[in-house]
Amino acid sequence: MSVRNYATLRDYIQANRCVTEEYTDVVLPLLEGSLPAGLVGSLYRNGNGRFEHQGVMYDHLFDGDGMIARFTFDETGVRYRNRYVRTAEFVEEEKAGRMLYRSFGTNIPGGMWKNIMNMRFKNTANTSVVWHGGNMLAMWEGGLPHHIDPDTLDTIGRYDYDGVLRNSFSWLDRQIMPELPFSAHPKIHPTTGIMHNFGTVPGTKQRLVLYEVDPAGRARITKTVEMPSVIFAHDFVLTQSGHRIFFLPPVAFDMLRAFAGITSPAASMRVDRSSQTTVLVVAPDGREYRLKTHFGFVFHYINGYQDTNGTLVVDALRLSDYPESPGMKEYLVGNIPDDTDMARFVRYRINLDSQTVAHEVLSDYQGELPEIHPNRVGQPYQYTWTIGRPATHSMPLLDHIVKLNVQTGEGCHAYETDTLPSEPIVVPRPGSTREDDAWLLYLRFHAPSQKTDLIVADAEDLKTVARLRLPHNIPLGFHGLWLGDSTTN
Numbered sequence: 001m002s003v004r005n006y007a008t009l010r011d012y013i014q015a016n017r018c019v020t021e022e023y024t025d026v027v028l029p030l031l032e033g034s035l036p037a038g039l040v041g042s043l044y045r046n047g048n049g050r051f052e053h054q055g056v057m058y059d060h061l062f063d064g065d066g067m068i069a070r071f072t073f074d075e076t077g078v079r080y081r082n083r084y085v086r087t088a089e090f091v092e093e094e095k096a097g098r099m100l101y102r103s104f105g106t107n108i109p110g111g112m113w114k115n116i117m118n119m120r121f122k123n124t125a126n127t128s129v130v131w132h133g134g135n136m137l138a139m140w141e142g143g144l145p146h147h148i149d150p151d152t153l154d155t156i157g158r159y160d161y162d163g164v165l166r167n168s169f170s171w172l173d174r175q176i177m178p179e180l181p182f183s184a185h186p187k188i189h190p191t192t193g194i195m196h197n198f199g200t201v202p203g204t205k206q207r208l209v210l211y212e213v214d215p216a217g218r219a220r221i222t223k224t225v226e227m228p229s230v231i232f233a234h235d236f237v238l239t240q241s242g243h244r245i246f247f248l249p250p251v252a253f254d255m256l257r258a259f260a261g262i263t264s265p266a267a268s269m270r271v272d273r274s275s276q277t278t279v280l281v282v283a284p285d286g287r288e289y290r291l292k293t294h295f296g297f298v299f300h301y302i303n304g305y306q307d308t309n310g311t312l313v314v315d316a317l318r319l320s321d322y323p324e325s326p327g328m329k330e331y332l333v334g335n336i337p338d339d340t341d342m343a344r345f346v347r348y349r350i351n352l353d354s355q356t357v358a359h360e361v362l363s364d365y366q367g368e369l370p371e372i373h374p375n376r377v378g379q380p381y382q383y384t385w386t387i388g389r390p391a392t393h394s395m396p397l398l399d400h401i402v403k404l405n406v407q408t409g410e411g412c413h414a415y416e417t418d419t420l421p422s423e424p425i426v427v428p429r430p431g432s433t434r435e436d437d438a439w440l441l442y443l444r445f446h447a448p449s450q451k452t453d454l455i456v457a458d459a460e461d462l463k464t465v466a467r468l469r470l471p472h473n474i475p476l477g478f479h480g481l482w483l484g485d486s487t488t489n
């Protein structure tokens with residue numbers, strides 16, 4: 001394996017430098033094109049605002065403190081506001097001026113003795129932002145969501161859905177994990193409006209807990225599935241037919257090592273590459289099916305649905321291997337191997353009658369952070385938009401925007417030299433009927449100038465419609481959300 005450590009990659013990684021300013025509704029200068037009429041509402045993005053604390057760098061890409069950025073579009077232009085999520089841990093560490101909590105991939109500096117039997121983990125609230133039941137929530141898969149004011153971006157507090165997310169399994173379970181995890185990838189059913197979600201809960205038994213939140217915001221636990229180990233699952237699929245589908249790879253936390261402080265949870269992960277991935281399907285009536293498919297690791301599913309033959313179709317971005325913690329730290333300092341494993345677009349066909357799972361690669365493109373038309377969740381669909389790259393691209397970075405027709409495998413891309421894009425959010429044009437009659441909103445970091453722009457592009461041909469300049473560089477973040485102007489009123 002060759003590792004190139006060239007300056008240009010370090011320039012790209014400056015996209016991750018810490019955010020130290022919080023702006024309040026500054027108007028962004030328009031550098032190119034014009035804002036389209038009809039694009040009225042707000043883009044919210046969540047992600048790491050900083051990758052170090054008081055000079056101590058986090059060891060993992062997923063450990064930065066959550067920061068919400070909002071871009072409000074109206075007839076006069078785009079206004080920008082950003083706020084760190086004031087989690088209890090963030091506030092306490094700011095006051096103390098030092099790192100007090102362990103994170104998913106980072107132990108407190110000072111070795112094992114500083115971490116042994118230390119069960120205090122930071123809720124980073126850094127992964128996604130969700131609007132449902134009249135609430136805006138900043139999400140992190142290891143703990144409770146945080147309630148956010150959509151107008152001010154102020155943090156209202158931890159949100160446990162009237163106690164539903166308080167661990168009530170047993171006294172010992174409560175000591176191990178007092179709050180039930182609530183994943184950062186909930187799915188809202190396209191016709192019922194019910195938000196489905198899950199959490200992987202370590203304890204006296206290892207559990208996968210399924211949740212439903214009705215459109216009024218009332219939550220309940222609908223099912224608890226006992227698991228052989230604490231499996232790492234980041235995302236899942238909900239179909240309009242009501243099937244919930246989980247890919248459970250043989251990648252599991254060694255909770256004893258993690259809780260004992262010997263390693264961080266991320267570094268405790270054990271990967272059994274000789275085993276297959278279990279596909280767990282929970283049918284609408286609650287019945288469980290467990291099937292097997294090839295080894296690999298999926299962070300994100302593109303979409304899934306039941307076809308007219310009853311087959312469950314799942315499109316995913318599949319890595320051929322699990323990305324171990326040391327590689328995540330190296331990524332943060334710009335040491336990125338040329339042969340870095342990149343996720344491929346893969347379609348799975350799950351037949352519950354024959355208990356089989358078939359798979360095929362949809363495209364030569366590689367990608368991550370997939371988005372679809374917001375009205376196509378759980379149903380047959382045509383397009384996805386992702387960050388990505390052609391397989392022959394010379395840089396080991398997902399530095400293109402890729403549009404893929406998942407039915408034909410045909411794709412196209414947009415590429416701007418020396419830039420890195422964020423996840424592209426799809427905003428349907430008012431009155432549109434075609435899936436790609438929409439705008440794409442994403443951030444784009446220009447490595448040589450170290451500037452970040454907000455891009456409005458046409459979702460059909462990916463051409464830039466408008467480019468606006470942020471007042472400071474912000475990391476590109478993980479997941480975002482578009483809310484039309486009437487949504488939060």
Ligand SMILES: [Fe+2]
Binds near residue numbers: 127185299300479
């Ligand atoms: Fe994610």
